[in-house]
Amino acid sequence: MALTESIVKEAAERFGTPLYLYDFDALEERVEALQAAAGPRFTLAYAVKANPSLAVLSFLEGRGLSADVASAGELEAARRAGFPPHKLVSTGPSKCDRDLEALVREGILQIHVEGSDELQVLDSIAAREKKIVTAGLRINPPWGIAEKRTIIGGPGAKKFGFDLESAALELESRDELGHVVIEGFQVFNASNVLDAGLLSENAEHVVELAAELSERFDVFVATIDFGGGLGVPYSDDESPLDLAALSAGLARVARRVASHARLAEARLIFEPGRFLVAPVGLYVTKVLGTKRCMGMNYALVDGGIHHMVRPVLLGTPHRARVVGDPGRERVPVGIAGPLCTSLDVLHPETLLPEPRRGDLIAFENAGAYGYTESMPLFLSHEWAAEVGYRQGRLESLRRPPRVSEILDAQRMPFD
Numbered sequence: 001m002a003l004t005e006s007i008v009k010e011a012a013e014r015f016g017t018p019l020y021l022y023d024f025d026a027l028e029e030r031v032e033a034l035q036a037a038a039g040p041r042f043t044l045a046y047a048v049k050a051n052p053s054l055a056v057l058s059f060l061e062g063r064g065l066s067a068d069v070a071s072a073g074e075l076e077a078a079r080r081a082g083f084p085p086h087k088l089v090s091t092g093p094s095k096c097d098r099d100l101e102a103l104v105r106e107g108i109l110q111i112h113v114e115g116s117d118e119l120q121v122l123d124s125i126a127a128r129e130k131k132i133v134t135a136g137l138r139i140n141p142p143w144g145i146a147e148k149r150t151i152i153g154g155p156g157a158k159k160f161g162f163d164l165e166s167a168a169l170e171l172e173s174r175d176e177l178g179h180v181v182i183e184g185f186q187v188f189n190a191s192n193v194l195d196a197g198l199l200s201e202n203a204e205h206v207v208e209l210a211a212e213l214s215e216r217f218d219v220f221v222a223t224i225d226f227g228g229g230l231g232v233p234y235s236d237d238e239s240p241l242d243l244a245a246l247s248a249g250l251a252r253v254a255r256r257v258a259s260h261a262r263l264a265e266a267r268l269i270f271e272p273g274r275f276l277v278a279p280v281g282l283y284v285t286k287v288l289g290t291k292r293c294m295g296m297n298y299a300l301v302d303g304g305i306h307h308m309v310r311p312v313l314l315g316t317p318h319r320a321r322v323v324g325d326p327g328r329e330r331v332p333v334g335i336a337g338p339l340c341t342s343l344d345v346l347h348p349e350t351l352l353p354e355p356r357r358g359d360l361i362a363f364e365n366a367g368a369y370g371y372t373e374s375m376p377l378f379l380s381h382e383w384a385a386e387v388g389y390r391q392g393r394l395e396s397l398r399r400p401p402r403v404s405e406i407l408d409a410q411r412m413p414f415d
């Protein structure tokens with residue numbers, strides 16, 4: 001049974017609003033579709049940051065995915081959800097010592113290093129832990145895919161990875177590392193890409209770069225990692241990623257790798273986040289009141305950018321709908337939340353059946369960079385619930401901390 005509007009209403013009644021609702025049947029379909037498109041030659045390592053719900057992680061682990069973690073906290077989440085260390089990779093700029101220590105102790109498959117100091121610290125931590133660590137260099141090449149909205153950065157200077165000159169220096173002097181073996185490369189330079197041709201061309205360039213660096217510096221290449229970047233449409237004028245075209249492009253990439261003696265054994269990794277989870281999530285709010293101000297209609301809802309900051313952070317409204325279309329005349333509406341700032345607008349203007357108090361308004365594509373990419377402390381409203389739907393069943397996934405519990409954790413030492 002698919003997730004219907006009446007199930008969304010039932011979830012709102014049972015668990016209250018605002019809430020995040022994830023459709024695990026749809027998640028399963030997306031995983032299977034992407035696994036089929038990528039083919040057996042590619043490892044899919046789910047980017048935990050997109051949605052670190054333990055229920056999501058364990059579901060994906062159960063379907064054979066690996067995972068990419070960006071911190072000690074994400075590592076703990078992935079391990080609790082059942083991912084074994086050998087199915088984990090890690091990338092993240094500005095990793096602190098605690099992050100690196102945790103990654104070294106767990107003995108994950110590969111740590112992608114993003115800078116020279118990080119490499120030195122990793123080496124000394126590995127020495128202290130008496131371990132040999134396999135690392136990949138994250139490379140920021142001079143080429144890349146231009147992003148529609150800056151998330152990772154596209155081509156050019158950015159905080160991520162080594163430029164080619166600095167990578168060359170590290171590779172030349174790598175014998176000085178006592179406990180880190182560099183045996184892989186990662187390039188992730190653009191996010192939310194909807195053009196399958198650009199994604200596979202980019203992957204081909206990454207393969208050529210890995211081959212070039214491997215030859216020039218005599219590096220054994222155990223992994224080539226293409227990061228994330230598989231996009232989803234947020235607005236009506238965007239089309240979904242063409243998985244058939246992606247599949248054909250990736251088959252070309254796999255053939256190129258197979259034909260290259262130095263790369264033939266390399267594990268090829270994609271780290272999809274958004275593509276898998278964004279479309280399976282709804283952020284469901286309730287209309288508390290409506291008003292008209294200087295000719296503009298507003299629906300004031302019980303949720304806001306404290307739970308879903310992405311629309312204002314990136315200037316990308318998520319498609320919104322009144323749950324169970326009440327069949328009223330459609331009017332232009334701005335949808336705004338309870339925070340005392342004009343930034344708290346979940347949608348600046350969209351056409352909706354004229355909303356009324358008590359209606360539910362659901363925001364689509366909320367499964368990625370939603371619940372966690374938010375600022376729930378601002379104005380001390382209660383946190384949103386997280387609920388899962390699977391084969392006719394609705395289940396609570398998380399008991400959000402109550403505001404009173406967060407207050408309990410504070411002290412007032414200065415009278």
Ligand SMILES: Cc1ncc(COP(=O)(O)O)c(C=O)c1O
Pocket residue numbers: 047049050068091092188191192227228229230271272273274275368
């Ligand atoms: C290293 C890394 N891998 C994968 C991802 C996931 O990207 P996406 O959600 O675009 O698939 C990110 C996102 O920022 C990332 O930083």
